[in-house]
Amino acid sequence: EVQLVESGGGLVKPGGSLRLSCAASGLDFSYSTLNWVRQAPGKGPEWVSSISSSSSYIYYTDSVKGRFTISRDNAKNSVYLQMNSLRAEDTAVYYCASRFCSGGSCYWHFDYWGQGTPVTVSS
Amino acid sequence: DIQLTQSPSSVSASVGDRVTITCRASQGFSSWLAWYQQKPGKAPKLLIYAASTLQSGVPSRFSGSGSGTDFTLTISSLQPEDFATYYCQQADSFPLTFGGGTKVEIK
Numbered sequence: 001e002v003q004l005v006e007s008g009g010g011l012v013k014p015g016g017s018l019r020l021s022c023a024a025s026g027l028d029f030s031y032s033t034l035n036w037v038r039q040a041p042g043k044g045p046e047w048v049s050s051i052s053s054s055s056s057y058i059y060y061t062d063s064v065k066g067r068f069t070i071s072r073d074n075a076k077n078s079v080y081l082q083m084n085s086l087r088a089e090d091t092a093v094y095y096c097a098s099r100f101c102s103g104g105s106c107y108w109h110f111d112y113w114g115q116g117t118p119v120t121v122s123s
Numbered sequence: 124d125i126q127l128t129q130s131p132s133s134v135s136a137s138v139g140d141r142v143t144i145t146c147r148a149s150q151g152f153s154s155w156l157a158w159y160q161q162k163p164g165k166a167p168k169l170l171i172y173a174a175s176t177l178q179s180g181v182p183s184r185f186s187g188s189g190s191g192t193d194f195t196l197t198i199s200s201l202q203p204e205d206f207a208t209y210y211c212q213q214a215d216s217f218p219l220t221f222g223g224g225t226k227v228e229i230k
Contacts (some may be wrong), residue, residue, distance in 0.1 A: 028174070033223075034153075044210050044221045044222060044223050044224045045159075045167060045210060045212075046221065047219040047220065049215040056203045059217055060216065061218045082133060095166055097166075099208060100157075100172060102133075102172075107155065107157070107167060107172055107173065107214050108155070108173050108214035108219055109212060109214055110167070110169065110212075111168035111169050111178070113167060113168075114166065115166065116166060
């Protein structure tokens with residue numbers, strides 16, 4: 001059974017930092033592209049960042065470029081999101097999700113998701 | 124960026140009803156569209172990918188269609204467990220984007 005377990009969320013003041021972690025099990029982690037998707041209260045999901053299996057390809061949504069850094073440690077089956085210069089608009093539940101692959105093809109959709117970790121940016 | 128607009132934003136329906144949700148894209152693309160179901164307090168669940176392919180384990184009452192700028196999700200006979208919020212998501216180009224959601228409520 002695939003499990004993605006996020007941690008590291010919490011309450012932080014504007015301008016502060018947090019580091020989110022996502023520990024994976026039951027997944028061929030070293031071959032998987034991992035992603036962070038967030039969801040603000042009452043809103044739809046928003047893709048944040050993606051990292052390929054060997055960290056060769058990394059993508060960010062524009063609103064977090066220069067502030068957030070995605071990374072992974074394949075030896076620890078973990079992916080991270082370092083969030084700096086946090087703003088009120090970063091308040092959301094942050095999900096770790098795997099890129100969906102089927103029949104030898106991969107799609108930029110998300111099949112396995114964690115339970116999410118909440119991040120609140122407020123003074 | 125590709126904007127996705129879902130309609131309606133909410134729909135009230137009864138068990139057994141046929142429900143259709145539309146997702147309109149701000150620019151056309153092939154079939155790189157997925158549909159998700161989300162229940163309160165839970166992560167989204169992938170239902171359909173490539174616009175019309177049912178994800179493994181998803182009941183056949185769910186179906187998807189469309190290409191270009193107009194896509195639809197249809198639930199042929201609504202079941203009690205289908206009351207949830209549904210989102211479309213495009214995978215044609217970065218940034219990957221989601222629609223605003225359609226809440227399916229009990230009538």
